[in-house]
Amino acid sequence: MKTPICFTLLIKTPYRLSILSNVNYKFFFNNIGRNFIICKKILWIIMKKVFISGVSRGIGLEILRKLHNNYKVSGSTSNYENFKKVINELNLDSDEFCEINAMDLIDENHFQQSSIMIPGDIDVLINNAGIGEFKNFDSTDLNILQSHLDINLKFPYLLTKAVLPGMLLRKSGIIINILSVAIRKPFTNSSVYSASKAAVAAMFDSLREEVRTEGIKIANVYVGATDTDIWHPKVREKYSQRMLSAKDVAESISSLIELNSREKIMVEEIVIRPQLGDL
Numbered sequence: 001m002k003t004p005i006c007f008t009l010l011i012k013t014p015y016r017l018s019i020l021s022n023v024n025y026k027f028f029f030n031n032i033g034r035n036f037i038i039c040k041k042i043l044w045i046i047m048k049k050v051f052i053s054g055v056s057r058g059i060g061l062e063i064l065r066k067l068h069n070n071y072k073v074s075g076s077t078s079n080y081e082n083f084k085k086v087i088n089e090l091n092l093d094s095d096e097f098c099e100i101n102a103m104d105l106i107d108e109n110h111f112q113q114s115s116i117m118i119p120g121d122i123d124v125l126i127n128n129a130g131i132g133e134f135k136n137f138d139s140t141d142l143n144i145l146q147s148h149l150d151i152n153l154k155f156p157y158l159l160t161k162a163v164l165p166g167m168l169l170r171k172s173g174i175i176i177n178i179l180s181v182a183i184r185k186p187f188t189n190s191s192v193y194s195a196s197k198a199a200v201a202a203m204f205d206s207l208r209e210e211v212r213t214e215g216i217k218i219a220n221v222y223v224g225a226t227d228t229d230i231w232h233p234k235v236r237e238k239y240s241q242r243m244l245s246a247k248d249v250a251e252s253i254s255s256l257i258e259l260n261s262r263e264k265i266m267v268e269e270i271v272i273r274p275q276l277g278d279l
Contacts, residue, residue: 047072048261051122053159054129055097056083058228059178062250063126067257068092074119076100076129076159105150111158121170122163124257127156127200128178132230134189145192152196157203164211171215174260176253177204181224181273208268217260217267223249224273235279244274 048071054060055075064086067073074096077083087094098118104111131151133144160175167173182194183201201220208218227236227243236243252272259267 048123048257049074049119049121050124050126050257051075051118051159051163052126052128053100053155054078056086058230059223059226059246059249060126060128061086062246063128063253065090066247066250066254071124072096074122076118078129100155105154105158108158108161118159118162120163120166122166123172124174124176125159125163126176126178126253127159129155130178130197130230132190132193134193136189137191140192148192148196149199152193153199153203156200160204160207164216167216168211168214173216174257175204175207175216175218176256177201177218177220178249178253179220179222181222181271181278184222184271185278187278212266219256219260219267220269221249221253221256222269222271224271225279239279242274242276242279244272248272 050067050071050073052060052063052067052073052075054077055064056077056079060075064073064075068090073092076098078099078101080097080099083097084094086092087097100111129151131148133140133148135144156177163173167175177200179201180194180197182190183198187194204218204220211218223244225231225239225243226246226249227240228246229236231239249272252270256267256270259265
């Protein structure tokens with residue numbers, strides 16, 4: 001039988017996927033005909049595997065929408081039932097997504113039981129899940145502090161612990177942390193939120209120095225005010241036209257993955273703010 005054209009390209013071209021880098025692989029191979037079934041299987045293996053936490057809404061959902069055609073995407077959500085409509089809309093594999101909530105972050109044993117479906121061969125980890133409760137310092141308590149540390153700090157710590165061994169074994173991998181400009185500029189009513197996000201930045205800045213010689217790239221993305229449900233409805237109503245869109249942030253993350261996939265470059269930090277500045 002004659003070798004399909006795309007299969008020939010894959011086995012004979014030294015930069016195998018670069019020639020097809022802008023192709024919607026799933027659409028292309030699902031619609032081109034039976035002769036290309038071999039190519040479809042090969043590309044499914046070669047496609048980078050991305051895991052996104054907090055995938056069901058906001059920035060995480062827009063990253064999923066941006067990446068799902070050209071990457072093998074999996075992720076976590078705190079409400080799997082609500083996420084099912086997204087699975088159906090985008091024709092995703094439901095087995096690639098899992099539910100992880102705050103109770104699963106009590107200790108590593110709880111987390112390992114809830115995250116058993118997280119693949120060990122993830123190429124790109126996007127630590128996106130987070131919470132924000134914006135109050136003045138006097139109105140906060142230890143419960144608020146603990147919940148921020150659990151979701152904003154402990155969750156990316158545990159996810160990274162789960163996928164890092166595979167990255168070290170393969171000597172390649174990308175870790176992206178979705179953080180906040182509140183780390184870099186003080187805002188009122190953000191003391192606990194900013195502290196939890198700053199801890200993530202410090203932890204991964206240190207980890208970057210530990211693994212940079214192992215081919216692993218770590219990028220902290222400092223995002224300004226974005227039109228998502230982390231904001232009070234009245235704030236969104238007043239400032240939504242001035243805020244970043246989650247889609248714009250997702251576009252930036254997609255470009256960041258492409259840049260950090262190159263061998264000799266590591267984009268370590270990106271700051272994304274609205275054109276008119278902070279609110």
